[in-house]
Amino acid sequence: MDLQKFVDSYVTMSCIISVRTFPDGHYGDIRLVCANKAYIDTIEDPENIAYSEMLNNKFVPDSPYEIYIPKDLNFEDACYRCAVLKKPFHTYIHPERYNFWLDTYIMPLTFDEGDRHYCIYSQEITPCASTRRMSNxxxxxxxxxxxxxxxxxxxxxxxxxxxxxxxxxxxxxxxxxxxxxxxxxxxxxxxxxxxxxxxxxxxxxxxxxxxxxxxxxxxxxxxxxxxxxxxxxxxxxxxxxxxxxxxxxxxxxxxxxxxxxxxxxxxxxxxxxxxxxxxxxxxxxxxxxxxxxxxxxxxxxxxxxxxxxxxxxxxxxxxSWSDMLTGVNNRNAMNLRVDSIVNGEEELPDETAVIYTDINGLKQVNDNGGHADGDRMLKKAANILKDVFPDGDIYRAGGDEFMVLVTGVPEHIIEERIEKLKVYRSDKADVSFSVGYFCSCGKTDIRHAMTMADKRMYDDKQRYYQDHPYRKRR
CATH class of the missing domain: 3.30.450.40 (GAF domain)
Incomplete structure (x- = not known):
């Protein structure tokens, strides 16, 4: 059988592939026996879309396929099933090594020579995915x-x-x-x-x-x-x-x-x-x-x-839920959470704490060092709150004010954490918090808890500025 004449009769890019079988049942030595001009152009023509993807740009008849593409177990299996088992094969794929899609048909040939079995491999290249081909x-x-x-x-x-x-x-x-x-x-x-x-x-x-x-x-x-x-x-x-x-x-x-x-x-x-x-x-x-x-x-x-x-x-x-500067939840997330609690979509456990904090002296930092310094202070404050309340949900309620919602933690632990925050109240600290909190043991009215925590924070802030009048906001 004249394999070259046979493959030349194909209009689409095509080649004849041989697969060798061995006595132990394995297969291998898969070769490109011959090809038509359309297929050879994918290897040798610099204008062809596949040219730059080939490992070698010279077609040599009866060469191992690995000369042109890396060893591919999927390709080998398809060739074996077609050439040796005589089962036709079709796929439409986008191998990661290529910047194009391949519509591939492999058909078995009855022509065999001893331990060499043959099939014809035809393909069409599309630069992007074709839904029509994918649905075939x-x-x-x-x-x-x-x-x-x-x-x-x-x-x-x-x-x-x-x-x-x-x-x-x-x-x-x-x-x-x-x-x-x-x-x-x-x-x-x-x-x-x-x-x-x-x-x-x-x-x-x-x-x-x-x-x-x-x-x-x-x-x-x-x-x-x-x-x-x-x-x-x-x-x-x-x-x-x-x-x-x-x-x-x-x-x-x-x-x-x-x-x-x-x-x-x-x-x-x-x-x-x-x-x-x-x-x-x-x-x-x-x-x-x-x-x-x-x-x-x-x-x-x-x-x-x-x-x-x-x-x-x-x-x-x-x-939509995150404060882009500090990385904690924003006011929108806080409002949605409160609404879900009020509407009964979320039920709070018996031990629930609401903590409000406000950064002391932020206005002074912004005035003296600029808003970049103020932003750094806000980020540091948020990180401190994450460290002190690792199991809490932290929200930036607005400006220099944060709210923390903690559930399932006893009140004495909350009080210990509040004291930890107050360590930052010294003159030398670059972040200073005013704090107010409300703890409940039983059914929690979230809005009442927020109101009480906010009021206590405001009272704490008033005391702070009485002690540090030079840091008071103007």
Missing amino acids: LDAGVAESVLQTCIKLHDGSDFNQTMDEIVKDLCKQCEADKVCLILTDMKERTFSILSEAAGSPIADYSVEDYLRSRYEDFFDIIETWDQAIAGSTCLIIQNERDMEVLYERDPVWAASMQEVDVHTIVLFPLVYNHETLGYIWAINFKAENTMRIRALLELATFFIASEIANQKLLDQMKMM
């Missing part, structure tokens, strides 16, 4: 992704919705465990947003395990991009794949085998070129690999979008 899915996968989208749209409770989706994915993947982990690459932190167990042995807290097992699990997370190696995901489905992972990420590979993980699929959750987290499924059925990959490739696209939207909402809420 297997009916079963499409139904599952549609259900995910409906739940994301209709869910009023974000965390509950994510729990339902992860539970569904665990069932569809037939996995021991599916986990959705959020990451903050700048702060080097992580948290488990949701998890689901498919077997009793996997019914444990992932976050508790990771924090007890590792001194800093983020050290492992930082290696995941290297393990994925520019592909859309990492799929480990047999011992051969695990050997490759050992080469890329030996610490993580060893840790998985310690807890009897034989198969794993790991997808990054990427939105607007930012990695928001990852979703993984462990010990899934290897025969379901292609369906799991197709399902998660699209499902993670929508999940990442919803997480990004939720982060934006949280940021907007923080901006």
